Amino acid sequence: MNKSTAIALTMLVGILAVGVPVWLAVEESGRQGLAAETARALSYAREIMRRSDATVEQVNSGIANLERTPAGEQCSDENLARMRQIDLESTYIQAVGYLDEGRIVCSSLGRDSKDMVLGPPDFVTPIGAVIYKDVRFSFAQKETFVAFGRNDYVAIIHRGQPIDITTTEIDVSLAVFSLSDSAPLTSRGFISPDWVKRLGARTEITFVESGYVVAVMKSARFRTITLAAVPIEYLNSRTREAAWRLVPVGVIAGGVLAAAVFMLASIQLAIPAAIKTGLKRGEFFLHYQPLVDLQTGQWVGAEALVRWQRAEGELVQPDFFVPLAEENGIIGLLTHQVFELVARDTGTFLSRHPEFHIAINLSAADMQSPELPGQLDRLLKTTGATTRNVIVEITERSLFNPALARRVTHDIRALGYGIAIDDFGTGYSSLSYLETLEVDYLKIDKSFVDAIATDAPTSHVVQHIIEMAKSLKLRMIAEGVGTEAQAEFLRQRGVEFGQGWLFGKAMPFAELERRMAELAMRD
Numbered sequence: 115m116n117k118s119t120a121i122a123l124t125m126l127v128g129i130l131a132v133g134v135p136v137w138l139a140v141e142e143s144g145r146q147g148l149a150a151e152t153a154r155a156l157s158y159a160r161e162i163m164r165r166s167d168a169t170v171e172q173v174n175s176g177i178a179n180l181e182r183t184p185a186g187e188q189c190s191d192e193n194l195a196r197m198r199q200i201d202l203e204s205t206y207i208q209a210v211g212y213l214d215e216g217r218i219v220c221s222s223l224g225r226d227s228k229d230m231v232l233g234p235p236d237f238v239t240p241i242g243a244v245i246y247k248d249v250r251f252s253f254a255q256k257e258t259f260v261a262f263g264r265n266d267y268v269a270i271i272h273r274g275q276p277i278d279i280t281t282t283e284i285d286v287s288l289a290v291f292s293l294s295d296s297a298p299l300t301s302r303g304f305i306s307p308d309w310v311k312r313l314g315a316r317t318e319i320t321f322v323e324s325g326y327v328v329a330v331m332k333s334a335r336f337r338t339i340t341l342a343a344v345p346i347e348y349l350n351s352r353t354r355e356a357a358w359r360l361v362p363v364g365v366i367a368g369g370v371l372a373a374a375v376f377m378l379a380s381i382q383l384a385i386p387a388a389i390k391t392g393l394k395r396g397e398f399f400l401h402y403q404p405l406v407d408l409q410t411g412q413w414v415g416a417e418a419l420v421r422w423q424r425a426e427g428e429l430v431q432p433d434f435f436v437p438l439a440e441e442n443g444i445i446g447l448l449t450h451q452v453f454e455l456v457a458r459d460t461g462t463f464l465s466r467h468p469e470f471h472i473a474i475n476l477s478a479a480d481m482q483s484p485e486l487p488g489q490l491d492r493l494l495k496t497t498g499a500t501t502r503n504v505i506v507e508i509t510e511r512s513l514f515n516p517a518l519a520r521r522v523t524h525d526i527r528a529l530g531y532g533i534a535i536d537d538f539g540t541g542y543s544s545l546s547y548l549e550t551l552e553v554d555y556l557k558i559d560k561s562f563v564d565a566i567a568t569d570a571p572t573s574h575v576v577q578h579i580i581e582m583a584k585s586l587k588l589r590m591i592a593e594g595v596g597t598e599a600q601a602e603f604l605r606q607r608g609v610e611f612g613q614g615w616l617f618g619k620a621m622p623f624a625e626l627e628r629r630m631a632e633l634a635m636r637d
């Protein structure tokens with residue numbers, strides 16, 4: 115990826131990092147606002163359902179009580195007293211009375227019936243209840259009533275009573291319907307005739323229509339439907355409210371994300387350039403970690419491990435910069451310098467120690483590089499070393515291309531160099547695949563050595579790797595040996611070489627040489 119593509123991508127990610135959380139925050143606030151308004155509409159519809167169910171229940175029980183009166187006794191003193199009692203004991207009924215030819219001839223209000231004319235009913239329900247939706251009396255001119263009649267008895271209620279609930283919003287629409295009539299029994303505000311139809315066979319629905327959040331529900335006990343509709347303006351204002359709360363969170367989260375992406379991208383862009391500058395300035399150097407013969411304890415080789423000390427003094431670990439060099443296509447430059455540093459550090463040492471080897475790490479790209487044979491050859495020429503003094507380490511993961519791996523390992527060995535497979539066990543190489551490669555050493559990854567004689571699930575893997583290496587007649591190097599117990603375990607199972615802090619950490623070549631001399635003096 116070139117620099118301008120990387121910058122464009124970073125900007126895009128930055129815009130997305132801010133934009134997406136903000137958009138999600140606004141969407142979420144919209145969802146939350148709609149959920150809140152729907153819950154509000156439902157709670158209003160439930161409340162008027164509770165009131166209308168209680169009203170119908172009181173009407174039914176009051177009329178049932180009066181229906182037991184013998185014929186001819188409907189307006190007796192005793193029955194009028196009963197009517198007054200029903201009236202007083204009920205919370206919703208305003209009056210009950212006896213009906214004769216559309217006129218209430220006596221009621222809980224008395225026998226004066228001249229103004230209590232109901233006229234013909236608006237509709238009759240399938241169970242024989244007669245309903246008068248718009249009842250007015252001259253003695254209560256400000257009020258409109260609804261009358262429910264059965265078997266010549268009627269109960270009168272205030273028309274607005276079932277919907278007389280407290281709402282936070284003044285312009286909420288409320289209505290109670292009978293299943294037998296398409297017009298509401300009582301209502302307030304705008305009610306679309308289509309809203310109730312949408313209920314169909316369901317018991318409860320909510321929807322948004324004509325600028326309202328609407329809830330419609332059917333009574334589980336009676337033939338009534340209630341409806342509540344909250345103007346969408348409340349939803350919008352609550353969405354704005356929620357957005358005011360959520361958008362800053364989205365902006366902050368997005369900003370943090372964008373800053374993190376920007377920082378990472380800056381590092382990604384800056385580090386390759388810094389590596390190139392560091393190579394020119396000679397900021398890279400090598401440390402060498404001894405490789406020990408587990409039987410004799412002799413130091414028989416060393417692995418060259420690159421280090422980077424930046425001009426400001428910061429020591430950067432290869433775990434960080436090697437993958438970045440690989441990803442940015444500059445690992446070849448680094449490997450080139452490693453070869454030069456090995457030549458400079460070892461001087462004539464290798465020519466004086468023909469049995470000692472230096473292991474050099476190669477990346478997947480190095481294996482395909484046409485420069486590799488020349489680099490190896492130059493190393494021999496400048497140091498007087500032989501091919502026996504040099505081992506190349508290739509990681510198991512870089513062997514993913516079988517044809518390439520076979521060709522490269524064959525070519526390197528044909529030149530006489532040794533090959534070690536690094537980090538063995540962390541990739542997916544099978545026994546049959548390894549059989550096809552020309553390699554000399556198998557390096558058992560530190561993670562498996564760490565697991566020796568522990569309860570870790572991988573504690574037995576090392577045994578399998580040893581058996582595999584033996585069957586392929588490969589020599590083994592155990593990496594990361596940290597304790598004598600691990601060394602003993604490996605030794606007993608025939609692992610030839612070990613590398614790890616038990617024997618020595620990676621060190622400057624001069625120190626390695628000095629310590630080897632000390633060991634030789636001791637022997």
Ligand SMILES: Nc1nc2c(ncn2[C@@H]2O[C@H](COP(=O)(O)O[C@H]3[C@@H](O)[C@H](n4cnc5c(=O)[nH]c(N)nc54)O[C@@H]3COP(=O)(O)O)[C@@H](O)[C@H]2O)c(=O)[nH]1
Nearest residue numbers: 419420432433436452475476477537594595596613614615
């Ligand atoms: N392509 C290249 N890769 C390189 C080169 N130089 C190093 N590397 C790779 O970087 C990785 C990290 O290396 P490093 O930080 O140097 O760590 C090595 C050892 O110090 C560490 N080690 C060895 N023994 C022990 C131990 O007992 N304990 C412990 N905690 N750490 C230990 O292991 C690293 C060696 O690993 P390996 O190479 O797998 O043998 C690492 O992957 C290097 O390969 C380079 O020039 N080119």
